[in-house]
Amino acid sequence: MMFLSALNHPAINPVLISVGPVQIHWYGVAYVVGILFGWWYARKLATTNSLWGKSGSPITAIDIDDFIVWAVIGIILGGRLGYVLFYEFQSYISEPLSVFKIWQGGMSFHGGLAGVTLAMILFARRRGFSILSLFDVIAASTCIGILLGRIANFINAELYGRETDAPWGVIFPDAGNIARHPSQLYEAGLEGLALFLLLAVLTWKFRMLRRPGMISGSFLIGYGLSRIFVEFFRLPDPQLGYLAGGWLTMGMILSVPWIILGLFLAFRSRVPPAA
Numbered sequence: 001m002m003f004l005s006a007l008n009h010p011a012i013n014p015v016l017i018s019v020g021p022v023q024i025h026w027y028g029v030a031y032v033v034g035i036l037f038g039w040w041y042a043r044k045l046a047t048t049n050s051l052w053g054k055s056g057s058p059i060t061a062i063d064i065d066d067f068i069v070w071a072v073i074g075i076i077l078g079g080r081l082g083y084v085l086f087y088e089f090q091s092y093i094s095e096p097l098s099v100f101k102i103w104q105g106g107m108s109f110h111g112g113l114a115g116v117t118l119a120m121i122l123f124a125r126r127r128g129f130s131i132l133s134l135f136d137v138i139a140a141s142t143c144i145g146i147l148l149g150r151i152a153n154f155i156n157a158e159l160y161g162r163e164t165d166a167p168w169g170v171i172f173p174d175a176g177n178i179a180r181h182p183s184q185l186y187e188a189g190l191e192g193l194a195l196f197l198l199l200a201v202l203t204w205k206f207r208m209l210r211r212p213g214m215i216s217g218s219f220l221i222g223y224g225l226s227r228i229f230v231e232f233f234r235l236p237d238p239q240l241g242y243l244a245g246g247w248l249t250m251g252m253i254l255s256v257p258w259i260i261l262g263l264f265l266a267f268r269s270r271v272p273p274a275a
Contacts (some may be wrong), residue, residue, distance in 0.1 A: 006169045006179035014156045023255045030152040034145025035075075039068050042141040051203065059127040059137060063066040067123050071138070074119030075112040082111010082204075086250055087237050109146075110254040131142060132212035132217025132265070139219035140199045146223075148193025161186075161233045190226035197232035213265035222253040 017024040024246055049056040083106045120138060124131040153159045157172045161181025169179030180189045199222075202208040208215050228251075236242055236249040243249065 006167075006171050009157055009170050009172045011157075011173060012155045025152075026155045027149070027152040030148035031145070034148045035068070035072065035146045038071075038138070038141040039064065041144075042137050045137050045140060045203065045209065046214065051207055051209045053207070057209075058133050063127055063129070064137070067134075067138075068120075070119040070123050071116050074115035074117075076115075078115015078118070079107035079109070079112030082108030082114060086111070086254065088239060091239070108254075110251075110258070113258065130212055132216065132269075134217035135265075136209055136212060136214070137214040140203050142219065143192050143196035143199065147188050147196070150184045150188035150192060154182060154188070159184055160235060162235055164233075180235075181233040183230055186230045186233060187226070190230065191223050195219065195222045197275070208269075209271040213269040217262040217265030217267075217269065220258045221266065222262075224259035224262065227255045229250050 012026070014025055014027070015023045016026050016029055043061045045051065046057050046059040046064050046112060047061050051057070088106065116138070117135075121131055123178070124134045157174065160170070160172045160175060161183030163169075163178050164181045166181070167177065168182065170182045171177060171179055189208050199219060202215060202218060208218075230253045232247075234249075234251070236251070240250050240274045
């Protein structure tokens with residue numbers, strides 16, 4: 001069926017630059033720019049002592065510089081292992097070496113979040129400062145990377161949504177002549193831009209870095225609720241499909257523990273002495 005009011009996908013080449021055998025993809029650029037922005041913003045938060053109260057920031061710019069390597073390793077290993085375990089386990093069991101073929105795609109945000117969380121715990125313990133303070137700084141710095149990653153998903157015409165007759169529906173290549181929700185852009189707007197602005201207000205206006213756990217808890221709650229909401233418009237991964245009666249998805253299931261953890265962190269955050 002042809003949707004006269006639908007928009008055609010712009011069919012942007014997923015390869016940004018190609019020089020001989022070397023190809024630079026939009027998705028890779030999104031990862032790099034997101035990490036670089038997160039690095040810059042985390043340094044800014046860590047070095048703005050007025051955000052932290054009388055005692056100042058427990059984290060230095062050098063700490064952030066050193067943590068970047070840990071973060072990248074945690075994101076890549078966690079994201080890949082999460083995808084293997086939760087989305088394509090049977091496939092990788094039959095061909096174990098394909099686990100290492102990261103260039104073929106297959107990363108889980110929830111797995112990457114778990115990987116970088118473990119990296120933060122180990123790094124903070126090694127440096128001797130508050131784990132929750134590092135959680136807060138990194139959580140506040142993450143959302144722009146999510147925004148760029150979801151835009152790259154849209155450029156790649158992947159992870160698109162269910163059929164729709166909404167005027168903003170998009171006809172994606174290789175998805176039939178059917179208008180679908182641009183669910184990648186929904187996620188970019190909610191999990192990326194809106195959540196970044198919310199955390200920025202909590203950080204800069206209400207000085208919530210003085211309450212360890214509040215920013216990271218708010219991030220987990222906001223991301224989890226946004227992801228569950230968008231899952232109602234997004235097609236599930238084809239190898240899994242819908243679960244439990246045809247409406248539940250793996251993305252919803254994996255978001256619930258993070259929401260519970262976020263609620264725990266937010267409610268346990270303490271109000272320090274007035275600065």
